[in-house]
Amino acid sequence: MNRIVNILVVDDRPEGVMAVQAVLHDPSYNVVTAASGNEALRHLLAQDFAVILMDVQMPIMNGFETAQVIKTREKTRDIPIIFMSAINQDEVYVYQGYKVGAVDYIMKPFDPFVLQSKVGIFVEMYRKNKLIQEQAQKLYEAEVKTYAQALDKLEIKSLRRYQYLADAIPQIVFRLLPEGRYEYFNKVWFEYTGQNVTISSGTGWKDAIHPDDLHELSGLFNPHLSLEVLDCECRIRRHDGEYRWHLLRIEAEHYEHPTEIKSWLGTATDIEERKRHEDRQLFLSKAGELLVSSLEFEKTLQEITTLAIASVCDWCAFDIITPRDGLKTMALKHRKPELEEKVRLFHYEFLKDDSSRVGSGHVFKTGQPEVFDNIDDHIMKKYSSGPEQTKLALELGDKSALIVPLTAKGKTVGTVTFCATSSYRFNDKDVDFALELGRRIALAYENSRLYEISQQAIEIRNDFLSIASHELNTPITSLKLQLQMTKKALELSDKGELPVERFRKSVEASVKQVDRLINLVQVLLDVSRIQSGKFNFRFQKYSLKEMVDEVLERFREVIEASNCEVVVSGLQDISVEWDKTRIEQVLINLLTNAIKYAPGKILLDFNQTGEQVEFSIKDQGHGIPEDKLQTIFERFERVGNNDSVSGLGLGLFIVKQIVDGHGGVVRAQSTKGHGTCFKVSLPVHVPLPPTQTETPSAIH
Ligand code: ADP
DSSP states (O other): OOOOEEEEEEOSSHHHHHHHHHHOOOTTEEEEEESSHHHHHHHHHHSOOSEEEEESOOSSSOHHHHHHHHHHSTTTTTSOEEEEESSOOSHHHHHHHHHTTEEEEEESSOOHHHHHHHHHHHHHHHHHHHHHHHHHHHHHHHHHHHHHHHHHHHHHHHHHHHHHHHHHSSSEEEEEOTTSOEEEEOHHHHHHHOOOHHHHTTTGGGGGBOHHHHHHHHTTOOTTOOOSEEEEEEEEEOTTSOEEEEEEEEEEEEOSSTTSEEEEEEEEEEOHHHHHHHHHHHHHHHHHHHHHHOSOHHHHHHHHHHHHHHHTOSEEEEEEEETTTEEEEEEEEESSGGGHHHHHHHHHHHHHOTTOSSSHHHHHHHOOOEEESOOOHHHHHHHSSSHHHHHHHHHHTOOEEEEEEEEETTEEEEEEEEEESSSOOOOTHHHHHHHHHHHHHHHHHHHHHHHHHHHHHHHHHHHHHHHHHHHHHHHHHHHHHHHHHHHHHHHHHHTTOSOTHHHHHHHHHHHHHHHHHHHHHHHHHHHHHHHTTOOBOOOEEEEHHHHHHHHHHHHHHHHHHTTOEEEEESOOOOEEEEOHHHHHHHHHHHHHHHHHHSOSEEEEEEEEETTEEEEEEEOOSSOOOGGGTTGGGSTTOOOSSOTTSOOOSOHHHHHHHHHHHTTOEEEEEEOTTSOEEEEEEEESBOSSOSOBOOOOOOOO
16 A cells, blocks of 8 residues: 655645645645745645645745745755746746756646646655665664674673683682772682672672771772772781782773773782781891890890781780799780780790690790691680680680790790781791791890890909909008018117017018918919819829818918817828819818808818718808809809908809819808808719819800
8 A cells, every 4th residue: 555645735826726636636645735935834844745836926935935945954955846837938937947946847727647647756756765765774773783782792792701701810800880889700709708799799898808998998989080090909808707918900991981980990919928928028127127236135025026016916925044934924015905914824824834735835845836827716725724724815816826936056045926816827938937036036135145144244354353453452562561661670670779589570471461462363373274274183192181180280370360269070091082282272262261251160070981082161150141052152253241351252163173173072051140061072082084174164
């Protein structure tokens, strides 16, 4: 069936219009009439026409003028116009009609068949054109659809490929909407965080970001930011609760318009190991600087613990071996000061519990590092000393620990303990760094100890120099006085005014002072020989009784002058093989001390058991404090409150060297207020062939 087409008939005369309508009575024609040019133009705006039949002669706007307007309009310019005219049949008019765009010119009265056929041709052309247009449109639509489907397919395919690719790489890959809401996360994200799509959707993914880093990160997803590529670091929580540092690289994906952000594309790379390594190295270098900048060891340890809790752990403790208390905590700090007391109690258990199979005490014993990368309830119960310690452990919530010995030059001087709750997990890779720290600390400890000893030695030497000069000065002054008196006496005696007898006393007193000086110099020489390892002995056989009697005889005057009484017991006439002069020196030193520090009754007792001879010298003086009974045998050691009695603090030191050189033992016993007893035990025959004494250690 033919489609209905519109035909516009423009004529101001109704009979003209009717004539045309009568001719065009085809049911597939819709004849629209217009009585003026303007009315015709209105119809043309509203509808589409196959052909226009236009009367030329019309008032206001004639047919030509109307045709001109029609031809200027885009929508109507191609509609064929057939002019109809009865009056202007002149060629000029016909020509004008064609000029304004007519396709035909019909003279009135027209032949109905001619009009029908002419209109029929244009209607047919119009219909054909319409058909072609519709078919072209359909073709176009069909093509567009196919193209769009192909595009869709391509896009889905490339999206899938993109996802496969994103899943295949080891980093986290994500795509977020402009304001930071979830759009896509690759498989790695879900495996790493333990989240699922439901949890991650919206802004749920932010739950896996460390709270301290969230603020900075959230600020980045601003759709109005003009950032192209952005790098930042943040901590992402792993499925097991551990936060690990990641490097985030985020890039904006734009729409056509460069300022409009379509989405954020990003990757997150785990940089925990690198970050840890950097932190450890920084910590080591800072700790190293502290260790070399100060000799105050304990204070430095405190500073290192502060450094440690700021960068590598939640709490840290340093334990150092001490002669009196064993392993002792020198520095301990927790990131949260309110937990410090609990840590101290918890840690102390590992120090004092000898049976402990882990912890600082155990590490000190074995010298082997211990690493706990995942402390759970089972481990806590297994290694804690009892319910109290388990309770403390649960309260502290430590998840990881690293304990290493502080060792340098093969000597372990203590331990360091690092513990972490959640942020850090120590593993085997951390051991090297901790051992290096331990080595540096042990060296620093040794240095500070040596420094302390050398300071003490300097102090002792200074004290000794002042005592020695005083000791030497006293007999010299007195000797000078005696000699001046002798000189004066000699002058008087020359004049015959003074008998020789009068200055004998001064000479004798001078000799005494010289003896005293010789003794002092002898003592100093002995100490010097001992230090240089040249303290030699000449062993010979002699009678013990003869030697003792001789010494007592030599001292008789001094003993009497000091109101002392020496009671000898158990002395038998036995032969001994000792260095006679040196053993005499031992006896004289001990006897002199008893006379000097405890004048009164002195018991000298001898006793022989098999191959061993023991002799003791017991006085009734005020005694020696118990804590000094060992140290008085060391160089320059003097017990307080004896400033009134002169001495260099070297007598007992020399006694011990001589007795040691004979393979014997000397010890002091004392009870406050009940005197002192020195016991010397010697083998009758020195077991070793005549030799030097052991080389004593150099002065520290
Ligand atoms: P010095 O007598 O020159 O000071 P010694 O080495 O002989 O040095 O003695 C060391 C210290 O031991 C003395 O200074 C003194 O304090 C203490 N001492 C030694 N013998 C006695 C004693 N019998 N009674 C009390 N104190 C003594």
